[in-house]
Amino acid sequence: MKLSGVRVATSALVLLLFAAVPVRAGDLALATETVILTVSGEIENTNNSNVADFDYGLLEALPAFTLVTTTPWTDGDQVFDGVLLRELMAHLGATGGALRSTALNDYVIEIPEEDYAEDDVIVAYRHNGQRMPVREKGPLWVIYPDGADNPEAERRMIWQLRRIEVLP
DSSP states (O other): OHHHHHHHHHHHHHHHHHHHSOOOTTOOOOOOSOOOEEEEESOSOOSBTTBEEEOHHHHHTSOOEEEEEOOTTSSSOEEEEEEEHHHHHHHHTOOOOOEEEEETTOOEEEEOHHHHHHSOOEEEEEETTEEOOGGGTOSOEEEOTTTTTOHHHHHHOOBSEEEEEEOO
């Protein structure tokens, strides 16, 4: 009897150790809440057939980045929290280039690889400390650090982001 108790305790310890391992590329957890972003295309790591679905929790589990900037649609300095686009692509094992980004209203824009590889472009999930409802450009908004001063970046600051396709 004592031996079986040791096995149970050992099994429980092993399960706890595996549960504590952080999510890393190749080990995408499943979304457990409403999916707010789907990434497809040239990615190696998925969690739903051949795509990667993210809910808030999965995005917030990635390294966070804070960007203070101005936008043409807001007044004064704004604080955006999110994940760097290059970090998200690395997490997914993206092997493509440009990103075809689609909003809830089917607006589509391509974000060139050099934009997110060289600049601190983020997929923001918080604006001034709050999650963004759809009526306030959420739940996700691509933010460029120089979006208010750069017409090309301004065009690519897609709000209500819903899908990203990594192009070859």
